[in-house]
Amino acid sequence: MDINTALPLVIRKPKVHGGLAHGLHEAAKAIEQHNAHLCVLADDCDQPDYVKLVKAPCADQNVKVPSAPSAKTLGEWAGLCKDRFEGKARKVVGCSCVVVKDYGEQHEAVEVVQQHKD
Secondary structure: OOHHHHHHHHHHHHHHHOOEEEOHHHHHHHHHOOOOOEEEEEOOOOOHHHHHHHHHHHHHOOOEOOEEOOHHHHHHHOOOOEEOOOOOEEOOOOOOEEEEOOOOOOOHHHHHHHHOOO
16 A cells, blocks of 8 residues: 555544544644644645645644645545535535544554655
């Protein structure tokens, strides 16, 4: 299993257990309260202040910051969409930052993400 297949699984599991914070305000609050285990940032986030505001506290607290391909993809992984019966997501809301506060349960994907070098 590589990082590209493990990252969606690591984000989807905490969504079920309530251990996910999405958006700048929730993410910053979780990082400042030392509750963040992982912070995922979208590659297409083009606001340098936003990126600095997320990456600086993560670096201080040794929180890994892997990247997602796009904000829409990250929003879909975080559950910010409506699912059709066929399993296709529709009305996906983009999200530039997602913080995992609680993994919910340990599984192979968590191990892969924790061992990945940024």
